[in-house]
Amino acid sequence: MASHVQHLMTVEEFLAFEGEGDTRYQLVRGVVTAMAPAQALHGELVARLASRLVAGLRPLCRVISEAGIKPVGRDDTYWQADLAVNCRPRQPGEIYLEAPSLVIEVLSPSTAAVDRTLKLDDYRAIPSVADIVLVATDRVAIEHWQRAGDVRQVRELGPGDTLQVDDLGVTVPLDALYADMLVDAGAGGSDS
Numbered sequence: 001m002a003s004h005v006q007h008l009m010t011v012e013e014f015l016a017f018e019g020e021g022d023t024r025y026q027l028v029r030g031v032v033t034a035m036a037p038a039q040a041l042h043g044e045l046v047a048r049l050a051s052r053l054v055a056g057l058r059p060l061c062r063v064i065s066e067a068g069i070k071p072v073g074r075d076d077t078y079w080q081a082d083l084a085v086n087c088r089p090r091q092p093g094e095i096y097l098e099a100p101s102l103v104i105e106v107l108s109p110s111t112a113a114v115d116r117t118l119k120l121d122d123y124r125a126i127p128s129v130a131d132i133v134l135v136a137t138d139r140v141a142i143e144h145w146q147r148a149g150d151v152r153q154v155r156e157l158g159p160g161d162t163l164q165v166d167d168l169g170v171t172v173p174l175d176a177l178y179a180d181m182l183v184d185a186g187a188g189g190s191d192s
Helices: 011-016 040-056 112-124
Strands: 024-028 031-035 062-069 079-086 102-106 131-135 142-148 151-157 162-165 170-173
Touching: 011 024, 024 079, 040 062, 040 079, 040 102, 040 170, 079 112, 102 112, 112 131, 131 162, 142 162
Parallel strands: 102 131
Antiparallel strands: 024 031, 062 079, 079 102, 131 142, 142 151, 162 170
């Protein structure tokens, strides 16, 4: 009986990997994984969030879309976050962010399970990441993970609420973010 052994890649091998056409990839625990094309609503939320971040960020910080993130202590995983904020000087030839302070993932039906588990766990382990934001596409809802010392707390936001990232000077009213989008208003936000 023949057995097939799958080659697990390192991040260095992955960054040299060219893939096929315009397909975007991530490296998940050594396995190259193609990313499904995003729905228009996903792209619109990413664009709206990026514009609000740029408008509100404190000086020297910048917003990066499709930000490459290599989790601390892992040489087998490379994520592409929808958005990230970096407040360190740009490095020549920089491929992934060494120390993002904010990471945002807009949840899609095809990615939500991985975003809420593997990605969230990896992002929470990065010392520089103070805030992680998971944005729903099916309703007006955001999960805002904030670090307070060594503890991470999540705040669930909904209609009428405002996402605030005080360290970066960012304020995003959810009603304005989701205005004119065909999503369920859902229940109001609450602290968890």
